[in-house]
Amino acid sequence: MEYHHTETPEVDGLYRRHAPIGSETCWLHFTAASKVDLERLLDALSVHPLAKRRLLFGTDIPMADEYERSLFLSLFVIRPELRTAKIYLLATERYVISYMEEDDPLVENVKERLLYHREHALHPGYVLYYFLDITAIRFLQVIDDIADCIQALESQVFKTPFANEIGRNIYRWKIRIHELRQVAEAQEETVKTIQHATLPYINAETNPYMQDVAGRFSRVTAALDAFKESLSGIFDLQLSLKSDHMNVIMKTLTLVSVIFMPMTFIAGVYGMNFAVMPELKWKYGYGFALLLMATTAVLIALYFKKKGWWGENGTKEK
Known part of the structure:
Protein backbone atom coordinates (compact mmCIF):
# COMPACT_ATOMS: atom_id res chain seq x y z
CA MET A 1 0.00 0.00 0.00
CA LEU A 241 -19.62 11.72 56.34
CA LYS A 242 -21.18 15.17 56.61
CA SER A 243 -24.22 13.68 58.33
CA ASP A 244 -22.05 11.67 60.73
CA HIS A 245 -20.02 14.73 61.61
CA MET A 246 -23.15 16.76 62.23
CA ASN A 247 -24.49 13.96 64.43
CA VAL A 248 -21.30 14.06 66.49
CA ILE A 249 -21.66 17.82 66.91
CA MET A 250 -25.30 17.53 67.93
CA LYS A 251 -24.47 14.69 70.31
CA THR A 252 -21.73 16.75 71.97
CA LEU A 253 -24.02 19.76 72.36
CA THR A 254 -26.76 17.56 73.80
CA LEU A 255 -24.42 15.98 76.37
CA VAL A 256 -23.12 19.40 77.43
CA SER A 257 -26.70 20.60 77.82
CA VAL A 258 -27.56 17.56 79.95
CA ILE A 259 -24.54 18.22 82.20
CA PHE A 260 -25.58 21.82 82.76
CA MET A 261 -29.24 21.00 83.40
CA PRO A 262 -28.79 19.85 87.08
CA MET A 263 -26.37 22.73 87.67
CA THR A 264 -29.04 25.13 86.42
CA PHE A 265 -31.58 23.41 88.65
CA ILE A 266 -29.39 23.83 91.74
CA ALA A 267 -28.72 27.47 90.90
CA GLY A 268 -32.44 28.00 90.39
CA VAL A 269 -33.33 26.46 93.72
CA TYR A 270 -30.96 28.67 95.67
CA GLY A 271 -32.02 31.70 93.72
CA MET A 272 -35.71 31.57 94.72
CA ASN A 273 -35.11 33.86 97.79
CA PHE A 274 -37.79 32.36 100.03
CA ALA A 275 -37.78 33.70 103.61
CA VAL A 276 -37.17 30.28 105.16
CA MET A 277 -34.08 28.92 103.40
CA PRO A 278 -31.42 28.01 106.01
CA GLU A 279 -28.64 27.69 103.42
CA LEU A 280 -28.95 31.37 102.45
CA LYS A 281 -27.48 32.45 105.80
CA TRP A 282 -25.04 29.56 106.06
CA LYS A 283 -21.37 30.59 106.07
CA TYR A 284 -20.34 27.83 103.66
CA GLY A 285 -23.51 27.83 101.57
CA TYR A 286 -21.94 29.41 98.48
CA GLY A 287 -19.04 27.00 98.42
CA PHE A 288 -21.35 24.06 99.06
CA ALA A 289 -23.57 25.05 96.13
CA LEU A 290 -20.59 25.33 93.77
CA LEU A 291 -19.19 21.99 94.99
CA LEU A 292 -22.56 20.35 94.54
CA MET A 293 -22.81 21.67 90.97
CA ALA A 294 -19.29 20.53 90.09
CA THR A 295 -19.78 17.10 91.63
CA THR A 296 -23.04 16.60 89.79
CA ALA A 297 -21.45 17.62 86.48
CA VAL A 298 -18.46 15.29 86.98
CA LEU A 299 -20.67 12.33 87.94
CA ILE A 300 -22.89 12.81 84.87
CA ALA A 301 -19.82 13.15 82.59
CA LEU A 302 -18.31 9.95 84.05
CA TYR A 303 -21.60 8.15 83.52
CA PHE A 304 -21.67 9.23 79.88
CA LYS A 305 -18.06 8.13 79.48
CA LYS A 306 -18.83 4.69 80.93
CA LYS A 307 -21.80 4.24 78.62
CA GLY A 308 -19.65 5.16 75.62
CA TRP A 309 -21.66 8.26 74.80
CA TRP A 310 -18.78 10.66 75.45
CA GLY A 311 -15.61 10.55 73.37
CA GLU A 312 -14.40 7.65 71.23
CA ASN A 313 -13.20 5.02 73.66
CA GLY A 314 -14.45 2.11 71.56
CA THR A 315 -16.95 0.94 74.17
CA LYS A 316 -20.35 -0.23 73.10
CA GLU A 317 -23.56 1.39 74.15
CA LYS A 318 -25.20 -0.44 77.03
Missing part, protein backbone atom coordinates in the same frame (compact mmCIF):
# COMPACT_ATOMS: atom_id res chain seq x y z
CA GLU A 2 1.24 3.46 -0.86
CA TYR A 3 0.79 6.24 1.67
CA HIS A 4 0.53 9.90 0.66
CA HIS A 5 0.00 12.78 3.05
CA THR A 6 -1.14 15.89 1.14
CA GLU A 7 -0.61 19.06 3.15
CA THR A 8 -0.79 21.75 0.46
CA PRO A 9 -3.37 22.44 -2.25
CA GLU A 10 -0.78 22.49 -5.03
CA VAL A 11 -1.17 18.87 -6.12
CA ASP A 12 -2.61 18.58 -9.61
CA GLY A 13 -3.83 15.31 -11.00
CA LEU A 14 -3.57 13.58 -7.65
CA TYR A 15 -5.73 10.70 -8.78
CA ARG A 16 -3.59 10.02 -11.86
CA ARG A 17 -0.25 10.29 -10.07
CA HIS A 18 -1.19 8.06 -7.14
CA ALA A 19 -3.51 5.59 -8.86
CA PRO A 20 -2.84 2.01 -7.65
CA ILE A 21 -1.10 -0.36 -10.02
CA GLY A 22 -2.12 -4.00 -10.30
CA SER A 23 -3.28 -5.35 -6.96
CA GLU A 24 -1.85 -2.42 -5.01
CA THR A 25 -3.92 -0.16 -2.81
CA CYS A 26 -3.36 3.47 -1.92
CA TRP A 27 -3.99 5.36 1.32
CA LEU A 28 -4.34 9.13 1.01
CA HIS A 29 -4.57 11.44 4.00
CA PHE A 30 -5.93 15.00 3.80
CA THR A 31 -6.27 17.92 6.19
CA ALA A 32 -8.16 21.20 5.99
CA ALA A 33 -5.21 22.72 4.10
CA SER A 34 -5.65 20.22 1.26
CA LYS A 35 -9.43 19.97 1.18
CA VAL A 36 -9.55 21.28 -2.40
CA ASP A 37 -7.42 18.34 -3.52
CA LEU A 38 -9.74 15.98 -1.69
CA GLU A 39 -12.76 17.33 -3.56
CA ARG A 40 -10.98 16.89 -6.91
CA LEU A 41 -10.00 13.34 -6.02
CA LEU A 42 -13.54 12.40 -5.00
CA ASP A 43 -14.84 13.75 -8.31
CA ALA A 44 -12.26 11.73 -10.21
CA LEU A 45 -13.18 8.54 -8.33
CA SER A 46 -16.91 9.04 -8.94
CA VAL A 47 -17.67 8.56 -5.26
CA HIS A 48 -21.31 8.36 -4.23
CA PRO A 49 -22.64 11.91 -3.53
CA LEU A 50 -23.71 11.04 0.01
CA ALA A 51 -20.33 9.47 0.80
CA LYS A 52 -18.60 12.54 -0.60
CA ARG A 53 -20.76 14.84 1.52
CA ARG A 54 -20.09 12.82 4.66
CA LEU A 55 -16.35 12.83 4.07
CA LEU A 56 -16.16 16.57 3.41
CA PHE A 57 -18.56 17.81 6.07
CA GLY A 58 -18.43 15.04 8.65
CA THR A 59 -20.96 13.77 11.18
CA ASP A 60 -21.87 14.53 14.78
CA ILE A 61 -21.52 10.95 16.01
CA PRO A 62 -19.31 7.95 15.20
CA MET A 63 -20.93 5.91 12.48
CA ALA A 64 -20.42 3.61 9.51
CA ASP A 65 -22.38 3.86 6.25
CA GLU A 66 -22.12 1.49 3.33
CA TYR A 67 -22.49 2.88 -0.18
CA GLU A 68 -22.01 1.44 -3.62
CA ARG A 69 -18.47 -0.01 -3.70
CA SER A 70 -17.39 2.11 -0.71
CA LEU A 71 -17.63 2.38 3.06
CA PHE A 72 -17.72 5.64 5.03
CA LEU A 73 -16.42 5.57 8.60
CA SER A 74 -16.54 8.37 11.17
CA LEU A 75 -14.33 8.04 14.26
CA PHE A 76 -13.85 10.17 17.36
CA VAL A 77 -10.27 10.25 18.64
CA ILE A 78 -9.69 11.07 22.31
CA ARG A 79 -7.16 13.81 23.03
CA PRO A 80 -5.61 15.25 26.22
CA GLU A 81 -7.99 16.92 28.65
CA LEU A 82 -10.70 14.54 27.38
CA ARG A 83 -11.19 16.50 24.15
CA THR A 84 -12.23 14.59 21.05
CA ALA A 85 -11.19 15.04 17.44
CA LYS A 86 -12.98 13.64 14.41
CA ILE A 87 -11.44 11.64 11.61
CA TYR A 88 -13.38 10.52 8.52
CA LEU A 89 -12.46 7.53 6.39
CA LEU A 90 -13.68 6.39 2.99
CA ALA A 91 -12.62 2.91 1.92
CA THR A 92 -12.96 1.42 -1.55
CA GLU A 93 -11.43 -1.69 -3.10
CA ARG A 94 -8.31 0.24 -4.12
CA TYR A 95 -8.30 3.38 -1.98
CA VAL A 96 -8.46 4.40 1.66
CA ILE A 97 -8.99 8.14 2.06
CA SER A 98 -8.73 9.77 5.48
CA TYR A 99 -9.55 13.36 6.42
CA MET A 100 -9.04 15.42 9.58
CA GLU A 101 -9.37 19.14 10.16
CA GLU A 102 -5.93 19.13 11.78
CA ASP A 103 -3.24 16.49 12.11
CA ASP A 104 -3.13 14.05 14.98
CA PRO A 105 -0.48 11.51 16.07
CA LEU A 106 -3.02 8.82 15.23
CA VAL A 107 -2.15 9.09 11.54
CA GLU A 108 1.56 8.55 12.16
CA ASN A 109 0.77 5.64 14.49
CA VAL A 110 -1.21 3.93 11.72
CA LYS A 111 1.59 4.56 9.27
CA GLU A 112 4.18 3.04 11.65
CA ARG A 113 2.06 -0.06 12.12
CA LEU A 114 1.68 -0.55 8.38
CA LEU A 115 5.42 -0.21 7.92
CA TYR A 116 5.97 -2.81 10.63
CA HIS A 117 3.34 -5.19 9.21
CA ARG A 118 3.94 -4.73 5.50
CA GLU A 119 1.86 -7.79 4.63
CA HIS A 120 -1.21 -5.95 5.96
CA ALA A 121 -0.58 -2.97 3.71
CA LEU A 122 -2.04 -4.88 0.76
CA HIS A 123 -5.53 -4.89 2.26
CA PRO A 124 -7.68 -1.76 2.93
CA GLY A 125 -9.46 -3.60 5.74
CA TYR A 126 -6.29 -3.59 7.83
CA VAL A 127 -5.96 0.17 7.47
CA LEU A 128 -9.45 0.55 8.91
CA TYR A 129 -8.55 -1.91 11.66
CA TYR A 130 -5.45 0.04 12.68
CA PHE A 131 -7.43 3.28 12.87
CA LEU A 132 -10.05 1.61 15.06
CA ASP A 133 -7.50 -0.23 17.17
CA ILE A 134 -5.40 2.84 17.99
CA THR A 135 -8.58 4.78 18.75
CA ALA A 136 -9.64 2.05 21.20
CA ILE A 137 -6.20 1.99 22.83
CA ARG A 138 -6.36 5.73 23.38
CA PHE A 139 -9.72 5.35 25.06
CA LEU A 140 -8.34 2.65 27.34
CA GLN A 141 -5.43 4.91 28.31
CA VAL A 142 -7.90 7.66 29.19
CA ILE A 143 -9.88 5.13 31.24
CA ASP A 144 -6.78 4.46 33.35
CA ASP A 145 -6.28 8.19 33.90
CA ILE A 146 -9.91 8.67 34.91
CA ALA A 147 -9.65 5.76 37.35
CA ASP A 148 -6.69 7.47 39.05
CA CYS A 149 -8.60 10.77 39.27
CA ILE A 150 -11.64 9.10 40.80
CA GLN A 151 -9.46 7.29 43.33
CA ALA A 152 -7.84 10.58 44.31
CA LEU A 153 -11.29 12.15 44.62
CA GLU A 154 -12.39 9.36 46.93
CA SER A 155 -9.33 9.87 49.14
CA GLN A 156 -10.05 13.61 49.27
CA VAL A 157 -13.53 12.91 50.64
CA PHE A 158 -12.07 11.33 53.78
CA LYS A 159 -9.56 14.16 54.22
CA THR A 160 -11.90 17.10 53.67
CA PRO A 161 -15.51 15.84 53.68
CA PHE A 162 -16.91 19.37 53.99
CA ALA A 163 -15.13 20.72 50.87
CA ASN A 164 -17.78 21.96 48.44
CA GLU A 165 -15.29 21.60 45.58
CA ILE A 166 -15.66 17.81 45.80
CA GLY A 167 -19.33 17.95 44.83
CA ARG A 168 -18.57 20.27 41.93
CA ASN A 169 -15.79 17.96 40.70
CA ILE A 170 -18.13 14.98 40.88
CA TYR A 171 -20.70 16.83 38.80
CA ARG A 172 -18.10 17.81 36.17
CA TRP A 173 -16.75 14.26 35.98
CA LYS A 174 -20.25 12.88 35.51
CA ILE A 175 -20.82 15.17 32.53
CA ARG A 176 -17.49 14.21 30.93
CA ILE A 177 -18.02 10.50 31.48
CA HIS A 178 -21.53 10.69 30.06
CA GLU A 179 -20.20 12.35 26.90
CA LEU A 180 -17.35 9.84 26.56
CA ARG A 181 -19.72 6.93 27.03
CA GLN A 182 -21.96 8.15 24.22
CA VAL A 183 -18.94 8.28 21.91
CA ALA A 184 -17.53 4.91 23.02
CA GLU A 185 -20.89 3.16 22.69
CA ALA A 186 -21.42 4.61 19.21
CA GLN A 187 -17.96 3.49 18.10
CA GLU A 188 -18.58 0.01 19.50
CA GLU A 189 -21.74 -0.19 17.38
CA THR A 190 -19.74 1.12 14.41
CA VAL A 191 -17.25 -1.73 14.71
CA LYS A 192 -20.06 -4.26 14.95
CA THR A 193 -21.57 -2.80 11.78
CA ILE A 194 -18.26 -3.18 9.94
CA GLN A 195 -18.04 -6.81 11.04
CA HIS A 196 -21.24 -7.61 9.14
CA ALA A 197 -20.37 -5.57 6.05
CA THR A 198 -20.43 -7.39 2.71
CA LEU A 199 -17.77 -5.32 0.99
CA PRO A 200 -14.78 -7.14 -0.57
CA TYR A 201 -12.22 -5.75 1.87
CA ILE A 202 -14.23 -6.58 4.99
CA ASN A 203 -13.94 -10.35 5.02
CA ALA A 204 -13.14 -13.34 7.22
CA GLU A 205 -9.48 -12.30 7.28
CA THR A 206 -10.09 -9.00 9.08
CA ASN A 207 -13.17 -9.96 11.10
CA PRO A 208 -11.21 -11.42 14.08
CA TYR A 209 -9.34 -8.11 14.35
CA MET A 210 -12.59 -6.17 14.29
CA GLN A 211 -13.97 -8.41 17.04
CA ASP A 212 -10.93 -7.61 19.14
CA VAL A 213 -11.53 -3.87 18.69
CA ALA A 214 -15.22 -4.29 19.54
CA GLY A 215 -14.18 -6.06 22.74
CA ARG A 216 -11.94 -3.15 23.70
CA PHE A 217 -14.70 -0.61 23.18
CA SER A 218 -16.99 -2.86 25.21
CA ARG A 219 -14.45 -2.65 28.05
CA VAL A 220 -14.45 1.12 27.70
CA THR A 221 -18.23 1.43 27.99
CA ALA A 222 -18.31 -0.98 30.94
CA ALA A 223 -15.58 1.01 32.72
CA LEU A 224 -17.39 4.30 32.12
CA ASP A 225 -20.59 2.81 33.56
CA ALA A 226 -18.62 1.69 36.61
CA PHE A 227 -17.14 5.20 36.96
CA LYS A 228 -20.62 6.74 36.99
CA GLU A 229 -21.63 4.40 39.81
CA SER A 230 -18.39 5.14 41.67
CA LEU A 231 -18.98 8.89 41.43
CA SER A 232 -22.51 8.45 42.77
CA GLY A 233 -21.06 6.37 45.60
CA ILE A 234 -18.47 9.05 46.39
CA PHE A 235 -21.17 11.70 46.48
CA ASP A 236 -23.28 9.57 48.84
CA LEU A 237 -20.18 8.91 50.94
CA GLN A 238 -19.54 12.63 51.33
CA LEU A 239 -23.14 13.21 52.38
CA SER A 240 -22.85 10.35 54.86
Whole structure:
Protein backbone atom coordinates (compact mmCIF):
# COMPACT_ATOMS: atom_id res chain seq x y z
CA MET A 1 0.00 0.00 0.00
CA GLU A 2 1.24 3.46 -0.86
CA TYR A 3 0.79 6.24 1.67
CA HIS A 4 0.53 9.90 0.66
CA HIS A 5 0.00 12.78 3.05
CA THR A 6 -1.14 15.89 1.14
CA GLU A 7 -0.61 19.06 3.15
CA THR A 8 -0.79 21.75 0.46
CA PRO A 9 -3.37 22.44 -2.25
CA GLU A 10 -0.78 22.49 -5.03
CA VAL A 11 -1.17 18.87 -6.12
CA ASP A 12 -2.61 18.58 -9.61
CA GLY A 13 -3.83 15.31 -11.00
CA LEU A 14 -3.57 13.58 -7.65
CA TYR A 15 -5.73 10.70 -8.78
CA ARG A 16 -3.59 10.02 -11.86
CA ARG A 17 -0.25 10.29 -10.07
CA HIS A 18 -1.19 8.06 -7.14
CA ALA A 19 -3.51 5.59 -8.86
CA PRO A 20 -2.84 2.01 -7.65
CA ILE A 21 -1.10 -0.36 -10.02
CA GLY A 22 -2.12 -4.00 -10.30
CA SER A 23 -3.28 -5.35 -6.96
CA GLU A 24 -1.85 -2.42 -5.01
CA THR A 25 -3.92 -0.16 -2.81
CA CYS A 26 -3.36 3.47 -1.92
CA TRP A 27 -3.99 5.36 1.32
CA LEU A 28 -4.34 9.13 1.01
CA HIS A 29 -4.57 11.44 4.00
CA PHE A 30 -5.93 15.00 3.80
CA THR A 31 -6.27 17.92 6.19
CA ALA A 32 -8.16 21.20 5.99
CA ALA A 33 -5.21 22.72 4.10
CA SER A 34 -5.65 20.22 1.26
CA LYS A 35 -9.43 19.97 1.18
CA VAL A 36 -9.55 21.28 -2.40
CA ASP A 37 -7.42 18.34 -3.52
CA LEU A 38 -9.74 15.98 -1.69
CA GLU A 39 -12.76 17.33 -3.56
CA ARG A 40 -10.98 16.89 -6.91
CA LEU A 41 -10.00 13.34 -6.02
CA LEU A 42 -13.54 12.40 -5.00
CA ASP A 43 -14.84 13.75 -8.31
CA ALA A 44 -12.26 11.73 -10.21
CA LEU A 45 -13.18 8.54 -8.33
CA SER A 46 -16.91 9.04 -8.94
CA VAL A 47 -17.67 8.56 -5.26
CA HIS A 48 -21.31 8.36 -4.23
CA PRO A 49 -22.64 11.91 -3.53
CA LEU A 50 -23.71 11.04 0.01
CA ALA A 51 -20.33 9.47 0.80
CA LYS A 52 -18.60 12.54 -0.60
CA ARG A 53 -20.76 14.84 1.52
CA ARG A 54 -20.09 12.82 4.66
CA LEU A 55 -16.35 12.83 4.07
CA LEU A 56 -16.16 16.57 3.41
CA PHE A 57 -18.56 17.81 6.07
CA GLY A 58 -18.43 15.04 8.65
CA THR A 59 -20.96 13.77 11.18
CA ASP A 60 -21.87 14.53 14.78
CA ILE A 61 -21.52 10.95 16.01
CA PRO A 62 -19.31 7.95 15.20
CA MET A 63 -20.93 5.91 12.48
CA ALA A 64 -20.42 3.61 9.51
CA ASP A 65 -22.38 3.86 6.25
CA GLU A 66 -22.12 1.49 3.33
CA TYR A 67 -22.49 2.88 -0.18
CA GLU A 68 -22.01 1.44 -3.62
CA ARG A 69 -18.47 -0.01 -3.70
CA SER A 70 -17.39 2.11 -0.71
CA LEU A 71 -17.63 2.38 3.06
CA PHE A 72 -17.72 5.64 5.03
CA LEU A 73 -16.42 5.57 8.60
CA SER A 74 -16.54 8.37 11.17
CA LEU A 75 -14.33 8.04 14.26
CA PHE A 76 -13.85 10.17 17.36
CA VAL A 77 -10.27 10.25 18.64
CA ILE A 78 -9.69 11.07 22.31
CA ARG A 79 -7.16 13.81 23.03
CA PRO A 80 -5.61 15.25 26.22
CA GLU A 81 -7.99 16.92 28.65
CA LEU A 82 -10.70 14.54 27.38
CA ARG A 83 -11.19 16.50 24.15
CA THR A 84 -12.23 14.59 21.05
CA ALA A 85 -11.19 15.04 17.44
CA LYS A 86 -12.98 13.64 14.41
CA ILE A 87 -11.44 11.64 11.61
CA TYR A 88 -13.38 10.52 8.52
CA LEU A 89 -12.46 7.53 6.39
CA LEU A 90 -13.68 6.39 2.99
CA ALA A 91 -12.62 2.91 1.92
CA THR A 92 -12.96 1.42 -1.55
CA GLU A 93 -11.43 -1.69 -3.10
CA ARG A 94 -8.31 0.24 -4.12
CA TYR A 95 -8.30 3.38 -1.98
CA VAL A 96 -8.46 4.40 1.66
CA ILE A 97 -8.99 8.14 2.06
CA SER A 98 -8.73 9.77 5.48
CA TYR A 99 -9.55 13.36 6.42
CA MET A 100 -9.04 15.42 9.58
CA GLU A 101 -9.37 19.14 10.16
CA GLU A 102 -5.93 19.13 11.78
CA ASP A 103 -3.24 16.49 12.11
CA ASP A 104 -3.13 14.05 14.98
CA PRO A 105 -0.48 11.51 16.07
CA LEU A 106 -3.02 8.82 15.23
CA VAL A 107 -2.15 9.09 11.54
CA GLU A 108 1.56 8.55 12.16
CA ASN A 109 0.77 5.64 14.49
CA VAL A 110 -1.21 3.93 11.72
CA LYS A 111 1.59 4.56 9.27
CA GLU A 112 4.18 3.04 11.65
CA ARG A 113 2.06 -0.06 12.12
CA LEU A 114 1.68 -0.55 8.38
CA LEU A 115 5.42 -0.21 7.92
CA TYR A 116 5.97 -2.81 10.63
CA HIS A 117 3.34 -5.19 9.21
CA ARG A 118 3.94 -4.73 5.50
CA GLU A 119 1.86 -7.79 4.63
CA HIS A 120 -1.21 -5.95 5.96
CA ALA A 121 -0.58 -2.97 3.71
CA LEU A 122 -2.04 -4.88 0.76
CA HIS A 123 -5.53 -4.89 2.26
CA PRO A 124 -7.68 -1.76 2.93
CA GLY A 125 -9.46 -3.60 5.74
CA TYR A 126 -6.29 -3.59 7.83
CA VAL A 127 -5.96 0.17 7.47
CA LEU A 128 -9.45 0.55 8.91
CA TYR A 129 -8.55 -1.91 11.66
CA TYR A 130 -5.45 0.04 12.68
CA PHE A 131 -7.43 3.28 12.87
CA LEU A 132 -10.05 1.61 15.06
CA ASP A 133 -7.50 -0.23 17.17
CA ILE A 134 -5.40 2.84 17.99
CA THR A 135 -8.58 4.78 18.75
CA ALA A 136 -9.64 2.05 21.20
CA ILE A 137 -6.20 1.99 22.83
CA ARG A 138 -6.36 5.73 23.38
CA PHE A 139 -9.72 5.35 25.06
CA LEU A 140 -8.34 2.65 27.34
CA GLN A 141 -5.43 4.91 28.31
CA VAL A 142 -7.90 7.66 29.19
CA ILE A 143 -9.88 5.13 31.24
CA ASP A 144 -6.78 4.46 33.35
CA ASP A 145 -6.28 8.19 33.90
CA ILE A 146 -9.91 8.67 34.91
CA ALA A 147 -9.65 5.76 37.35
CA ASP A 148 -6.69 7.47 39.05
CA CYS A 149 -8.60 10.77 39.27
CA ILE A 150 -11.64 9.10 40.80
CA GLN A 151 -9.46 7.29 43.33
CA ALA A 152 -7.84 10.58 44.31
CA LEU A 153 -11.29 12.15 44.62
CA GLU A 154 -12.39 9.36 46.93
CA SER A 155 -9.33 9.87 49.14
CA GLN A 156 -10.05 13.61 49.27
CA VAL A 157 -13.53 12.91 50.64
CA PHE A 158 -12.07 11.33 53.78
CA LYS A 159 -9.56 14.16 54.22
CA THR A 160 -11.90 17.10 53.67
CA PRO A 161 -15.51 15.84 53.68
CA PHE A 162 -16.91 19.37 53.99
CA ALA A 163 -15.13 20.72 50.87
CA ASN A 164 -17.78 21.96 48.44
CA GLU A 165 -15.29 21.60 45.58
CA ILE A 166 -15.66 17.81 45.80
CA GLY A 167 -19.33 17.95 44.83
CA ARG A 168 -18.57 20.27 41.93
CA ASN A 169 -15.79 17.96 40.70
CA ILE A 170 -18.13 14.98 40.88
CA TYR A 171 -20.70 16.83 38.80
CA ARG A 172 -18.10 17.81 36.17
CA TRP A 173 -16.75 14.26 35.98
CA LYS A 174 -20.25 12.88 35.51
CA ILE A 175 -20.82 15.17 32.53
CA ARG A 176 -17.49 14.21 30.93
CA ILE A 177 -18.02 10.50 31.48
CA HIS A 178 -21.53 10.69 30.06
CA GLU A 179 -20.20 12.35 26.90
CA LEU A 180 -17.35 9.84 26.56
CA ARG A 181 -19.72 6.93 27.03
CA GLN A 182 -21.96 8.15 24.22
CA VAL A 183 -18.94 8.28 21.91
CA ALA A 184 -17.53 4.91 23.02
CA GLU A 185 -20.89 3.16 22.69
CA ALA A 186 -21.42 4.61 19.21
CA GLN A 187 -17.96 3.49 18.10
CA GLU A 188 -18.58 0.01 19.50
CA GLU A 189 -21.74 -0.19 17.38
CA THR A 190 -19.74 1.12 14.41
CA VAL A 191 -17.25 -1.73 14.71
CA LYS A 192 -20.06 -4.26 14.95
CA THR A 193 -21.57 -2.80 11.78
CA ILE A 194 -18.26 -3.18 9.94
CA GLN A 195 -18.04 -6.81 11.04
CA HIS A 196 -21.24 -7.61 9.14
CA ALA A 197 -20.37 -5.57 6.05
CA THR A 198 -20.43 -7.39 2.71
CA LEU A 199 -17.77 -5.32 0.99
CA PRO A 200 -14.78 -7.14 -0.57
CA TYR A 201 -12.22 -5.75 1.87
CA ILE A 202 -14.23 -6.58 4.99
CA ASN A 203 -13.94 -10.35 5.02
CA ALA A 204 -13.14 -13.34 7.22
CA GLU A 205 -9.48 -12.30 7.28
CA THR A 206 -10.09 -9.00 9.08
CA ASN A 207 -13.17 -9.96 11.10
CA PRO A 208 -11.21 -11.42 14.08
CA TYR A 209 -9.34 -8.11 14.35
CA MET A 210 -12.59 -6.17 14.29
CA GLN A 211 -13.97 -8.41 17.04
CA ASP A 212 -10.93 -7.61 19.14
CA VAL A 213 -11.53 -3.87 18.69
CA ALA A 214 -15.22 -4.29 19.54
CA GLY A 215 -14.18 -6.06 22.74
CA ARG A 216 -11.94 -3.15 23.70
CA PHE A 217 -14.70 -0.61 23.18
CA SER A 218 -16.99 -2.86 25.21
CA ARG A 219 -14.45 -2.65 28.05
CA VAL A 220 -14.45 1.12 27.70
CA THR A 221 -18.23 1.43 27.99
CA ALA A 222 -18.31 -0.98 30.94
CA ALA A 223 -15.58 1.01 32.72
CA LEU A 224 -17.39 4.30 32.12
CA ASP A 225 -20.59 2.81 33.56
CA ALA A 226 -18.62 1.69 36.61
CA PHE A 227 -17.14 5.20 36.96
CA LYS A 228 -20.62 6.74 36.99
CA GLU A 229 -21.63 4.40 39.81
CA SER A 230 -18.39 5.14 41.67
CA LEU A 231 -18.98 8.89 41.43
CA SER A 232 -22.51 8.45 42.77
CA GLY A 233 -21.06 6.37 45.60
CA ILE A 234 -18.47 9.05 46.39
CA PHE A 235 -21.17 11.70 46.48
CA ASP A 236 -23.28 9.57 48.84
CA LEU A 237 -20.18 8.91 50.94
CA GLN A 238 -19.54 12.63 51.33
CA LEU A 239 -23.14 13.21 52.38
CA SER A 240 -22.85 10.35 54.86
CA LEU A 241 -19.62 11.72 56.34
CA LYS A 242 -21.18 15.17 56.61
CA SER A 243 -24.22 13.68 58.33
CA ASP A 244 -22.05 11.67 60.73
CA HIS A 245 -20.02 14.73 61.61
CA MET A 246 -23.15 16.76 62.23
CA ASN A 247 -24.49 13.96 64.43
CA VAL A 248 -21.30 14.06 66.49
CA ILE A 249 -21.66 17.82 66.91
CA MET A 250 -25.30 17.53 67.93
CA LYS A 251 -24.47 14.69 70.31
CA THR A 252 -21.73 16.75 71.97
CA LEU A 253 -24.02 19.76 72.36
CA THR A 254 -26.76 17.56 73.80
CA LEU A 255 -24.42 15.98 76.37
CA VAL A 256 -23.12 19.40 77.43
CA SER A 257 -26.70 20.60 77.82
CA VAL A 258 -27.56 17.56 79.95
CA ILE A 259 -24.54 18.22 82.20
CA PHE A 260 -25.58 21.82 82.76
CA MET A 261 -29.24 21.00 83.40
CA PRO A 262 -28.79 19.85 87.08
CA MET A 263 -26.37 22.73 87.67
CA THR A 264 -29.04 25.13 86.42
CA PHE A 265 -31.58 23.41 88.65
CA ILE A 266 -29.39 23.83 91.74
CA ALA A 267 -28.72 27.47 90.90
CA GLY A 268 -32.44 28.00 90.39
CA VAL A 269 -33.33 26.46 93.72
CA TYR A 270 -30.96 28.67 95.67
CA GLY A 271 -32.02 31.70 93.72
CA MET A 272 -35.71 31.57 94.72
CA ASN A 273 -35.11 33.86 97.79
CA PHE A 274 -37.79 32.36 100.03
CA ALA A 275 -37.78 33.70 103.61
CA VAL A 276 -37.17 30.28 105.16
CA MET A 277 -34.08 28.92 103.40
CA PRO A 278 -31.42 28.01 106.01
CA GLU A 279 -28.64 27.69 103.42
CA LEU A 280 -28.95 31.37 102.45
CA LYS A 281 -27.48 32.45 105.80
CA TRP A 282 -25.04 29.56 106.06
CA LYS A 283 -21.37 30.59 106.07
CA TYR A 284 -20.34 27.83 103.66
CA GLY A 285 -23.51 27.83 101.57
CA TYR A 286 -21.94 29.41 98.48
CA GLY A 287 -19.04 27.00 98.42
CA PHE A 288 -21.35 24.06 99.06
CA ALA A 289 -23.57 25.05 96.13
CA LEU A 290 -20.59 25.33 93.77
CA LEU A 291 -19.19 21.99 94.99
CA LEU A 292 -22.56 20.35 94.54
CA MET A 293 -22.81 21.67 90.97
CA ALA A 294 -19.29 20.53 90.09
CA THR A 295 -19.78 17.10 91.63
CA THR A 296 -23.04 16.60 89.79
CA ALA A 297 -21.45 17.62 86.48
CA VAL A 298 -18.46 15.29 86.98
CA LEU A 299 -20.67 12.33 87.94
CA ILE A 300 -22.89 12.81 84.87
CA ALA A 301 -19.82 13.15 82.59
CA LEU A 302 -18.31 9.95 84.05
CA TYR A 303 -21.60 8.15 83.52
CA PHE A 304 -21.67 9.23 79.88
CA LYS A 305 -18.06 8.13 79.48
CA LYS A 306 -18.83 4.69 80.93
CA LYS A 307 -21.80 4.24 78.62
CA GLY A 308 -19.65 5.16 75.62
CA TRP A 309 -21.66 8.26 74.80
CA TRP A 310 -18.78 10.66 75.45
CA GLY A 311 -15.61 10.55 73.37
CA GLU A 312 -14.40 7.65 71.23
CA ASN A 313 -13.20 5.02 73.66
CA GLY A 314 -14.45 2.11 71.56
CA THR A 315 -16.95 0.94 74.17
CA LYS A 316 -20.35 -0.23 73.10
CA GLU A 317 -23.56 1.39 74.15
CA LYS A 318 -25.20 -0.44 77.03
